[in-house]
Amino acid sequence: MTKIKFCGMRNPSDIITASALGVDYVGFILTQGFRRSIGLGTFCELVSYLDDHRSYAKKVGVFVDEPIENIMEYYAEALDIIQLHGNEDNDQIKMIRQLTGKPVIKSFTVTSEYDLQLAQLSSADYILLDSGKGTGKTFDHTLIKSLQRPFFLAGGLTSENVGKAIKTLHPFAVDASSSLETDGKKDKTKMAAFAAAVRKEG
Helix, strand or coil: CCEEEECCCCCHHHHHHHHHHCCCEEEEECCCCCCCECCHHHHHHHHHHHHHCCCCCEEEEEECCCCHHHHHHHHHHHCCEEEECCCCCHHHHHHHHHHHCCCEEEEEECCCHHHHHHHHCCCCCEEEEECCCCCCCCCCHHHHHHCCCCCEECCCCCCCCHHHHHHHHCCCEEEECHHHEECCEECHHHHHHHHHHHHHHC
16 A cells, blocks of 8 residues: 655644544654744644644654754654755765664655666665655656655645556655645645545555
8 A cells, every 4th residue: 555645734733634534654844944844843732733643644854954963952852754855965864864763765856867866876764756845746757667666756746646646656655745735724625635546546
C-alpha cells in the first residue's frame, strides 16, 4: 500500500483530519520564511493534538538549510523524521542522522536526469522527488523510470492525478500540500478525497 504524507500542517483542524484519515506522515515546515512555516509554539501545540488523537502518523520536520543546532535544540526530540529541503550534502545528512538518531528524507527538485542521479546516490534514508519548494506543479515523471530506490513523490499531486501516478511509478509514498488547500488553508474534503484516491489505487 502506497503511504500518504500530508505536508504544511498549520492548524489543529489539519491534524484532527489527518489523524481521522489515518495518514502515515504529517509534515511541519519548521524553517521560517515560507508561507506554511510555523514556530516552535505552534509546532508543540500540533504535536500535542497528534498525541491526544492517538495518531500513528510519523512527525516529519521540514528544514531548509537550517543550522543543525536549531534542529537539535528545538525540534529533534519531538520528531520522528528529519526532512531536508535545501542544499544539504551527504556529509551533512550523515551528521544530522548521527546527532539526532532520526531517519532523514532528502528532497530533490527534478528537472533533468542528473537530478535523479544525485537522488540515487544520496546517503539519506529516504528521498523525495519534487518540482520545487511547494510549487504545486508536477515535473516530468518519465525521468523517474530509471530510479532504483524507493521514493516519496511530490509536486502537483491531486486526487485526480495521484492514482495514475501510483499506477505508473509505484512510489513508496505520495506527498501533498497545496492541492489539499482552499484559499490557503487545508480543506477537509480535499484531504479526504486525496487519501481515498491513493487507497483506491493502492
